[in-house]
Structures are given as C-alpha cells and as structure tokens.
Amino acid sequence: MPPTDSPVPGTPIPVEVGKVTFIDNAVDPTTGTIKLKATFPNTSRTLWPGLFVQVALQLTTDPHAIVVPAVAVQTSQQGQYVYVIKADRTAELRNVQIDRQQGEETIIAQGVSAGEEVVTDGHLRLTPGARVTVPGESGTSGRRGAGADAGAGSGSSGGARRGEGRRGESGRGTGY
Numbered sequence: 001m002p003p004t005d006s007p008v009p010g011t012p013i014p015v016e017v018g019k020v021t022f023i024d025n026a027v028d029p030t031t032g033t034i035k036l037k038a039t040f041p042n043t044s045r046t047l048w049p050g051l052f053v054q055v056a057l058q059l060t061t062d063p064h065a066i067v068v069p070a071v072a073v074q075t076s077q078q079g080q081y082v083y084v085i086k087a088d089r090t091a092e093l094r095n096v097q098i099d100r101q102q103g104e105e106t107i108i109a110q111g112v113s114a115g116e117e118v119v120t121d122g123h124l125r126l127t128p129g130a131r132v133t134v135p136g137e138s139g140t141s142g143r144r145g146a147g148a149d150a151g152a153g154s155g156s157s158g159g160a161r162r163g164e165g166r167r168g169e170s171g172r173g174t175g176y
Helices: none
Strands: 019-028 033-039 061-069 074-076 079-085 091-095 097-102 105-110 117-121 146-149 157-162 164-169
Touching: 061 117
Parallel strands: none
Antiparallel strands: 019 033, 061 105, 061 164, 074 079, 079 091, 079 117, 097 105, 117 157, 146 157
C-alpha cells in the first residue's frame, strides 16, 4: 500500500503502512516510549533502522459495530442498560452487553440495533414509558438537551444520540 497523507493535521510527513512483528512491553521511563519492530516495504526509502517515529496502530476493525456515547450506558443491580427512544417518542429500558469502551464511546455487543436513538442525558428522572423530547424537534423549547416528561409533569433535561452500525476501531475514535 503506498504512503498516504499524514494523520496529524498540519504535518506533511507521509505515512508508511506495515506490520508489527514484535512489541517490547517494557516502557523506557526517560522517554515514556516502548520499542516496536515492524516490517515495511519502504519503497520510498524514508525509513532507516533506529529511526525515532510516531506510530498509530490499528488494532482491530469491526465493520458492524453499534457505537453509542458512553454516557448513554447506565449501570444497575441487574447489569448495564440504555434508554432507547421508541417511535412514539417514549423511553424503553433495554439491558445491553458491552463489547468495549474507548474514550467517550461504547461498542454495544447486544441490546441495541443500528439507527436506534439512545438517551444521553436526564437519566435520573427518566422511567420506562416516559415521553421524551429531543432538541431540534418541533415542540421543544430550544434549550440544550431533551426533556423527558416522566408522568406527573416532572421533566428532565436530557439528550439523545442515534446509534449507528459503523466501523469500530480499537485504539482510535469511532463515529456515531
């Protein structure tokens, strides 16, 4: 594979693509680095033995991952769950199995389908069956966050994000 544009904005350094063949797990305390051994085609002859480089590793790719914001996932005595917003704009509590979390994103192994919306804010006042409003929809007050009418007129500021089946890459940010 030929070198591509640099993943770091503003740096003109090309990227070489290769395979890691050895990882030394001992961290050098003076530099905070580890040693890697990799094999590259190096057709442009830009890489030399002993060269100090910055490396981005793509550990795995999951093309059908369901990625949701980590704040959508809540924990109870029965396990982890999310509130899914149904078509009638009410909340449904769904138990989920988490595959992994990277930063502010969580990959759901089971319990949510691609395209379903999950609540990201206002969980404390939300109950199953409560009416949910999402920012930008008609009838909302225009404030940041969604409101959940939990029965007797109490509301909560909340928000929703749509989970999508997108590529989940460990070690890198993923879209949702």
